[in-house]
Amino acid sequence: MFDGREIAQFPEASARALGDENLQAALRLLGEGFQARRTDAVERFSEFEDARDAAVDAKRRTLRQLHHHLEAFEARCQEQGGVVHWAETPADARQIVLELLTSRGVRVLSKGKTMVAEEIGLNGFLEEHGIEVVETDLGEYIIQLAEEVPSHIIAPAIHKTMPQVVELFRQHHDKLKAAPFPRRTPADLVAEARTVLRRRYLEADAGLTGANFLVADTGSSVIVTNEGNGDLTQTLPRLHIVLATIEKVVPTLADGAAILRVLARSATGQDMSAYTTISTGPRRSTDIDGPSEYHVVLLDNGRSSLLGTPAEEVLRCIRCGACMNHCPVYGAVGGHAYGWVYPGPIGAALTPALLGVEAARHLPNASSLCGRCEEVCPMRIPLPKIFRYWRAKEHEARLNTVRARLALALWGWLAAHPRLYRLGTGAAMWILSRLAGRSRRYRNLILANGWTRSRDFPAPAGRTFLNSWNRRP
Amino acid sequence: MSAARERILGRLRDRLGEGSQESPCPPATSSVRAGDVDVFCRRLEAAGATVERIPEDSVPQAVAQYLAQRNLAARVRVSPALAKLGWDAEPLLETAFGIAELDDAAAVVPAVLGVAETGSLVHVSAGDNPTTNHFLPDHAIAVVAEEAVCADLETAFSAASGSAMPRTVCLITGPSRTGDIEQRIELGAHGPRSLHVLVTKK
Numbered sequence: 001m002f003d004g005r006e007i008a009q010f011p012e013a014s015a016r017a018l019g020d021e022n023l024q025a026a027l028r029l030l031g032e033g034f035q036a037r038r039t040d041a042v043e044r045f046s047e048f049e050d051a052r053d054a055a056v057d058a059k060r061r062t063l064r065q066l067h068h069h070l071e072a073f074e075a076r077c078q079e080q081g082g083v084v085h086w087a088e089t090p091a092d093a094r095q096i097v098l099e100l101l102t103s104r105g106v107r108v109l110s111k112g113k114t115m116v117a118e119e120i121g122l123n124g125f126l127e128e129h130g131i132e133v134v135e136t137d138l139g140e141y142i143i144q145l146a147e148e149v150p151s152h153i154i155a156p157a158i159h160k161t162m163p164q165v166v167e168l169f170r171q172h173h174d175k176l177k178a179a180p181f182p183r184r185t186p187a188d189l190v191a192e193a194r195t196v197l198r199r200r201y202l203e204a205d206a207g208l209t210g211a212n213f214l215v216a217d218t219g220s221s222v223i224v225t226n227e228g229n230g231d232l233t234q235t236l237p238r239l240h241i242v243l244a245t246i247e248k249v250v251p252t253l254a255d256g257a258a259i260l261r262v263l264a265r266s267a268t269g270q271d272m273s274a275y276t277t278i279s280t281g282p283r284r285s286t287d288i289d290g291p292s293e294y295h296v297v298l299l300d301n302g303r304s305s306l307l308g309t310p311a312e313e314v315l316r317c318i319r320c321g322a323c324m325n326h327c328p329v330y331g332a333v334g335g336h337a338y339g340w341v342y343p344g345p346i347g348a349a350l351t352p353a354l355l356g357v358e359a360a361r362h363l364p365n366a367s368s369l370c371g372r373c374e375e376v377c378p379m380r381i382p383l384p385k386i387f388r389y390w391r392a393k394e395h396e397a398r399l400n401t402v403r404a405r406l407a408l409a410l411w412g413w414l415a416a417h418p419r420l421y422r423l424g425t426g427a428a429m430w431i432l433s434r435l436a437g438r439s440r441r442y443r444n445l446i447l448a449n450g451w452t453r454s455r456d457f458p459a460p461a462g463r464t465f466l467n468s469w470n471r472r473p
Numbered sequence: 474m475s476a477a478r479e480r481i482l483g484r485l486r487d488r489l490g491e492g493s494q495e496s497p498c499p500p501a502t503s504s505v506r507a508g509d510v511d512v513f514c515r516r517l518e519a520a521g522a523t524v525e526r527i528p529e530d531s532v533p534q535a536v537a538q539y540l541a542q543r544n545l546a547a548r549v550r551v552s553p554a555l556a557k558l559g560w561d562a563e564p565l566l567e568t569a570f571g572i573a574e575l576d577d578a579a580a581v582v583p584a585v586l587g588v589a590e591t592g593s594l595v596h597v598s599a600g601d602n603p604t605t606n607h608f609l610p611d612h613a614i615a616v617v618a619e620e621a622v623c624a625d626l627e628t629a630f631s632a633a634s635g636s637a638m639p640r641t642v643c644l645i646t647g648p649s650r651t652g653d654i655e656q657r658i659e660l661g662a663h664g665p666r667s668l669h670v671l672v673t674k675k
Contacts, residue, residue, distance in 0.1 A: 030656075194663060218634060272646040273646065275664065287603070289598075
């Protein structure tokens, strides 16, 4: 479970991640996997930029009147026989879910993929209270066997290699324990998990899913999946619980359509995910399947306080994962190093808002501000701008190191004295250029050994930019 | 209602003010025209489904042939909504109506709409159209009428929601899949391993 304490270990955890061969092998697949597929999908769809604008507009309009849309959602949902629960904190949300389950004698809960359940630490809490939780998304199932947390918001087991999955199945599936596991292709592993999990759906007394969005106008929850596990989870058991945060609501299904046009393309590079399912209330009196109860738990957990701050734009996030798929830092260290539920750029922007700048101060610094995340974000969230906002907060609260504060103060003073600045930088460039020798690289550099520990520092050409600019013909 | 509800809505009201109530829907950004059945079929195939265009009275034959071609037993679960398609015409095909069960290998299911923009089938739950049948069996054979193919997501959503939302509206775009093992796409994660679509013509 995530408790937030791991974030403080980001520097050590990322250094360990760089040396983890299995992790590095798994992360190397990001380029030909997620990145290439997204690029193809965007190139196939000439209206992508317009679709992006429409999706951004839909969420902006929604967030400006979030309270109205939430009230409308609640009213429509209840009209259709659903029940809406409000939770301010993770503890409230856990308690609501637990009471729903225990009051109905639920022993086994099947679960579709939901990051909000990770955010509130639901699995561990329910297990402490004697409820068995069965993750049904293949990636979630793999990490549940491994007793780990997700390292990616849409591909939770992305850090695992195939041999590691083979080994996990061998340890946990009775029928494979005795015999050697002869099958080694991904297809065989998928088939193995399918066989084991299908029985579990039917054993579960309740199914819990997240929501990609909620629709105010119809009182519905919508999930987008590829495996079909979410649909079995919300169709077969007699109780369906939806766990969603308050910013997930959109006014109408048409607004949902605007989001759907960019979601799968940005996430997996599909034009549309295999299943987009709108659930509204429990089964109708004439239906012959579906749950007889439908409950939606609306969680705030700090989101309402973000509105009106420079970080409010993170509330547009549709959890596609494109920012982490394209982030050089995520690509190097993976998701676990970040130490909390949401890794990568969106995690670096969102976590300080949810857990506080002090607890999460490393994350907004885990970026070179290269801007790739903002470039691929379908919701045009200005992630680097938000990192800078949190960095400024960190500095104001004097949470950064003395060395960093001194360096910033020195640089700030120099920058405010242009003549000295030019003299100083000019001299430094001249000296560094002269001392570089024939290789034109430094293997070791005083005051920059953080850089030279892992790579060479290229020698400057000898002049500053300003110097060259002034001498231009 | 609950105190949590009042506090959450109170915080939002403090930050957002009362705000104006309504705002317009965004315009649809799809350029696909209504009834573009060719586009619909192409996009379904691109999503990993197989598509066959047949006369509306030959569904049982097409189902029997498909099962034979794939070396599957001549036995299907048929959603009750499709019970009247003349299954007697195929005496060697064993049919069972009602909700699908764990050992059903194949199911024939209706789609009330097709969406040309995305190549999606639209399932709408009803007394004679259980959702289970679309997800539990290994092989799904879906039946959709040519004239039910609409242009885009917005049209499909407004048609599917009608006067009241049903419990489940599902857009199905290809067979079940996963990329959870080393980012390689594999079909048949939990839902159907294959999706065969019969597009019927009057």
